[in-house]
Amino acid sequence: MILLVAACGPVGATSVVNDAEVALIRAHAANGERYAPYETTKADLYLAKAKEEQDHARYASAVELARTAQQYAESAAKKAAERKGSDEPPPIPRATIEHPGAKK
Amino acid sequence: VKSALVFLLALGCSSVGAVRGTASAVDDDLRTARDQNAETCAPRELAVAESNLAFARLALDEGDSQRADEHVALAARSAREAVAKSKECARVKVVVREQAPPPKVTAVDTDRDGVPDVEDQCPNEPGPKENHGCPVAAPSAPPQKLVIVRRDRIEIRQQVRFRPNRSEILPSSYELLRQVANVIKAAPAITVRIEGHTDNVGKKQKNMRLSQQRADAVKTFLVRQGIDEKRLVAQGFGPTRPVASNATRAGKAANRRVEFRIVQPDASPPAAPGAAGTTPAAPAPRPPETSTPPASTPAPNDAPPK
Numbered sequence: 587m588i589l590l591v592a593a594c595g596p597v598g599a600t601s602v603v604n605d606a607e608v609a610l611i612r613a614h615a616a617n618g619e620r621y622a623p624y625e626t627t628k629a630d631l632y633l634a635k636a637k638e639e640q641d642h643a644r645y646a647s648a649v650e651l652a653r654t655a656q657q658y659a660e661s662a663a664k665k666a667a668e669r670k671g672s673d674e675p676p677p678i679p680r681a682t683i684e685h686p687g688a689k690k
Numbered sequence: 691v692k693s694a695l696v697f698l699l700a701l702g703c704s705s706v707g708a709v710r711g712t713a714s715a716v717d718d719d720l721r722t723a724r725d726q727n728a729e730t731c732a733p734r735e736l737a738v739a740e741s742n743l744a745f746a747r748l749a750l751d752e753g754d755s756q757r758a759d760e761h762v763a764l765a766a767r768s769a770r771e772a773v774a775k776s777k778e779c780a781r782v783k784v785v786v787r788e789q790a791p792p793p794k795v796t797a798v799d800t801d802r803d804g805v806p807d808v809e810d811q812c813p814n815e816p817g818p819k820e821n822h823g824c825p826v827a828a829p830s831a832p833p834q835k836l837v838i839v840r841r842d843r844i845e846i847r848q849q850v851r852f853r854p855n856r857s858e859i860l861p862s863s864y865e866l867l868r869q870v871a872n873v874i875k876a877a878p879a880i881t882v883r884i885e886g887h888t889d890n891v892g893k894k895q896k897n898m899r900l901s902q903q904r905a906d907a908v909k910t911f912l913v914r915q916g917i918d919e920k921r922l923v924a925q926g927f928g929p930t931r932p933v934a935s936n937a938t939r940a941g942k943a944a945n946r947r948v949e950f951r952i953v954q955p956d957a958s959p960p961a962a963p964g965a966a967g968t969t970p971a972a973p974a975p976r977p978p979e980t981s982t983p984p985a986s987t988p989a990p991n992d993a994p995p996k
Contacts, residue, residue, distance in 0.1 A: 624733035631741040635748075647748060 599636075599645040599652065606633050606652040609659035616666035618659075625662035629655045705755045709746060712762045716743050719769035723776055732775035739768035837869040844873055844882065844950035850908060857903035859911060867908065870950060871915035874922075883923040883951040884908045889942035890929040902926025908948055923953065 610629050618626035632655035639648035720739055728736040746761035797806030803816035803823055810823030817824040838845040850867065851860040859867070874882055886901030886908075905924035913919050934941035 624729055624737050627734045627737035628741055631738065631745075635741070635745050644752065647752070 621666035629658035726776035731779035735772035898928035
């Protein structure tokens with residue numbers, strides 16, 4: 587029983603890390619670096635950190651980081667697909683319009 | 691040994707404190723970077739800074755201050771880069787200022803023709819826009835010479851038309867009679883005899899009466915045009931003075947007529963300076979009195995005497 591519980595840690599973490607890796611591969615395949623650089627970079631870093639934690643046998647942290655990495659990767663893939671589909675140019679600075687006379 | 695342990699603990703505490711202090715500073719930088727739209731302008735730097743700051747706190751929680759220090763150092767550097775990079779591409783602030791409404795310009799239109807004076811070539815006379823605000827001259831009909839003044843008569847180039855068998859003058863003859871009136875007005879010394887004539891169809895008495903009634907009708911018309919009644923004499927001659935043969939249709943038409951005879955010619959011939967279609971009589975030689983009647987265009991078929 588103790589062995590089983592102990593085995594759940596690395597196995598579960600590996601599974602989650604693998605899922606995050608797959609998601610990240612998809613994000614890169616969707617040209618995420620270009621169309622969603624923020625999310626792709628975060629997914630890269632979180633996955634690397636998850637693996638580092640995994641190496642130090644800190645599986646709980648590894649799982650948590652891997653899940654965050656997966657979320658960023660999926661978000662990057664989605665955003666990249668949207669921007670690529672609409673042929674949206676690289677984002678430009680957002681403008682705020684201020685009307686001095688308008689009531690706030 | 692005790693001192694060494696205390697020193698190491700103190701060192702560790704101070705290290706953790708330094709990391710937390712640096713992390714706090716990085717937080718500030720990140721806030722600035724986000725305000726400067728770093729997510730768009732420096733997305734990688736922002737991501738690296740945010741991630742490493744989170745990793746540093748995680749390392750601190752795990753008691754790995756050395757790793758935390760590495761992460762926070764990386765976070766600090768990336769945050770500074772994000773701030774620097776996004777400084778140039780901060781959110782554009784567009785200030786829209788309310789503009790005062792343009793002053794109302796009321797175009798002056800003196801003649802009130804709808805064309806403002808600045809575009810009106812005739813600002814004091816109303817006229818359509820198509821004519822640049824100038825009045826359009828009414829197309830005046832060319833004066834038709836229906837009347838010629840001779841020494842002893844007023845010759846008319848159209849016959850006076852009446853309703854068949856009646857003495858009512860048809861409107862188509864109004865202009866002719868107006869011109870006759872103008873001629874008479876222009877020569878106030880003359881008296882004019884209006885003669886009514888018929889062909890020989892029908893009873894003589896009836897023709898005499900009809901010709902008189904028609905001459906009276908012409909006189910009435912001329913009086914209404916402003917001619918003194920005393921200057922006009924109306925007389926019906928019936929069929930007694932034909933100017934053509936009554937044997938033919940054309941001859942009968944020529945005999946149905948009204949003539950204007952000048953019975954008291956003025957010492958000076960009746961000139962009609964203002965009258966349309968008049969010609970001075972005196973210089974002109976007396977026209978030959980031939981078989982052509984002086985005022986005898988054939989009467990129209992719609993106005994037979996009976």
